[in-house]
Amino acid sequence: MGLLSILRKLKSTPDQEVRILLLGLDNAGKTTLLKQLASEDISHITPTQGFNIKSVQSQGFKLNVWDIGGQRKIRPYWRNYFENTDILIYVIDSADRKRFEETGQELAELLDEEKLSGVPVLIFANKQDLLTAAPASEIAEGLNLHTIRDRVWQIQSCSALSGEGVQDGMNWVCKNVSTKKK
Amino acid sequence: MWAHVWGFLYSNYFRFWLKWVLRLLTGKCELQRLLGGAEAGARRTLSVEHSLESSKNKVLRNAVHVEEAEVEKCVRDVMKEKKIGQKDTRFKTNLRISLLQISGYKKLYLDVENLRKVPYDSENEEHEEQLIELWHLLMPHENLKARISKQWCDIGFQGDDPKTDFRGMGLLGLVNLVYFSKHYTNEARQILSRSNHPKLGYSYAIVGINLTEMAYSLLKNGALKGHLYNMVSGLPQMEHFHQFYCYLVYEFDKFWFEEEPESIMHFNQYREKFHEKIKGLLLDHNVLLTLPDTKKP
Numbered sequence: 001m002g003l004l005s006i007l008r009k010l011k012s013t014p015d016q017e018v019r020i021l022l023l024g025l026d027n028a029g030k031t032t033l034l035k036q037l038a039s040e041d042i043s044h045i046t047p048t049q050g051f052n053i054k055s056v057q058s059q060g061f062k063l064n065v066w067d068i069g070g071q072r073k074i075r076p077y078w079r080n081y082f083e084n085t086d087i088l089i090y091v092i093d094s095a096d097r098k099r100f101e102e103t104g105q106e107l108a109e110l111l112d113e114e115k116l117s118g119v120p121v122l123i124f125a126n127k128q129d130l131l132t133a134a135p136a137s138e139i140a141e142g143l144n145l146h147t148i149r150d151r152v153w154q155i156q157s158c159s160a161l162s163g164e165g166v167q168d169g170m171n172w173v174c175k176n177v178s179t180k181k182k
Numbered sequence: 183m184w185a186h187v188w189g190f191l192y193s194n195y196f197r198f199w200l201k202w203v204l205r206l207l208t209g210k211c212e213l214q215r216l217l218g219g220a221e222a223g224a225r226r227t228l229s230v231e232h233s234l235e236s237s238k239n240k241v242l243r244n245a246v247h248v249e250e251a252e253v254e255k256c257v258r259d260v261m262k263e264k265k266i267g268q269k270d271t272r273f274k275t276n277l278r279i280s281l282l283q284i285s286g287y288k289k290l291y292l293d294v295e296n297l298r299k300v301p302y303d304s305e306n307e308e309h310e311e312q313l314i315e316l317w318h319l320l321m322p323h324e325n326l327k328a329r330i331s332k333q334w335c336d337i338g339f340q341g342d343d344p345k346t347d348f349r350g351m352g353l354l355g356l357v358n359l360v361y362f363s364k365h366y367t368n369e370a371r372q373i374l375s376r377s378n379h380p381k382l383g384y385s386y387a388i389v390g391i392n393l394t395e396m397a398y399s400l401l402k403n404g405a406l407k408g409h410l411y412n413m414v415s416g417l418p419q420m421e422h423f424h425q426f427y428c429y430l431v432y433e434f435d436k437f438w439f440e441e442e443p444e445s446i447m448h449f450n451q452y453r454e455k456f457h458e459k460i461k462g463l464l465l466d467h468n469v470l471l472t473l474p475d476t477k478k479p
Contacts, residue, residue, distance in 0.1 A: 027346040044350040046395045047340055047388045050449035071340040073385065077447050 015062040024091035026070040033160040082115035094133035129159040224408035286417035298354040319363035338386030
């Protein structure tokens with residue numbers, strides 16, 4: 001194979017597209033995370049009505065990230081976005097202990113969804129920049145994550161505000177996409 | 183590419199010679215031509231602003247950053263610099279108005295930005311009072327049973343405590359919501375009740391906070407200049423920003439129901455369409471975006 005054809009071949013393999021679904025309760029920090037991933041300004045965020053979508057290039061992948069509003073009133077619409085999801089990212093406000101039960105219930109329901117069966121799930125224990133944030137291990141225990149056996153999963157502590165931990169989570173995402181798709 | 187080259191040549195060379203030729207022909211400098219001719223309003227003040235900003239003279243360039251208290255002195259300095267007789271009262275008055283508008287706009291942005299930067303704080307009594315006031319203005323016949331209550335969803339907050347919904351808009355979001363409900367109470371209640379439409383409904387308060395962001399970003403990038411220069415022949419105030427917000431809320435509601443979106447999930451798509459529409463209107467030099475006059479004192 002000549003150099004030219006190798007170059008041509010390299011050029012003709014476009015980035016593999018990955019559909020990522022970002023879910024969680026309202027005020028969990030999904031939009032901040034999305035903007036952090038796209039390296040956008042995070043100081044003017046407003047509550048999400050409907051959804052936001054952004055495409056981010058990462059490690060040879062084109063990540064199409066769907067950030068769906070978390071307000072109770074629009075959670076019934078979540079299911080419209082399940083189809084063809086490669087990775088589910090579930091975001092939790094680690095400082096909002098009063099809603100741990102609610103967020104656990106929503107997650108459990110998502111994991112029961114047929115259209116999401118087998119989809120790898122990354123749980124971001126967000127807002128670790130707050131003093132009152134629960135550590136990821138405590139959240140993992142509270143949500144009984146160890147009982148998840150039908151898919152790969154990971155919990156990652158992060159602060160979408162400072163960006164800390166976000167890249168580690170995304171590395172996990174890219175690793176698990178490749179094993180599933182190839 | 184050619185546009186860039188032309189722009190560079192124009193602003194660095196041709197503009198200077200063009201001004202020189204016009205000065206010879208008319209016997210007046212650019213500022214005199216602008217301030218003597220056009221009618222008051224956006225067209226004139228925007229041209230004056232552009233002329234001052236691109237001037238090679240430091241006194242003129244700094245004039246767009248002058249504070250209110252310094253405006254009189256600045257007008258005299260500019261006239262001295264351009265050798266315009268101090269007796270030319272028409273020039274004096276008109277330049278004064280333009281400078282007030284130009285510096286006032288910058289000041290207004292800072293005021294709005296400062297309010298936005300104050301995060302909503304549920305420990306702060308003043309913040310809490312305004313939140314409760316919002317409830318009473320919108321729901322006069324219903325008692326709020328507790329500060330933390332699912333009832334907040336009835337006026338379009340996301341959950342049982344609105345404090346987490348103001349986010350990046352901070353206190354500005356709340357002040358905007360209260361202003362509209364207070365000065366256009368009937369319209370606010372009407373829009374709230376429409377927003378509860380079973381199919382086309384949206385979350386009133388959350389959408390309001392989204393529209394605060396729209397008003398804020400238009401102010402920040404200078405898109406509101408034309409509108410405010412036409413509206414106020416002097417210093418624009420915070421109230422004028424709130425008024426513009428009210429216009430957005432009122433018009434967005436109309437727009438939303440005319441467009442009949444499939445569901446609330448398409449909000450951002452229609453928000454963007456509405457945003458483009460407003461940006462288009464703001465390009466017109468005669469623009470004045472106000473509500474029909476039903477405001478309560």
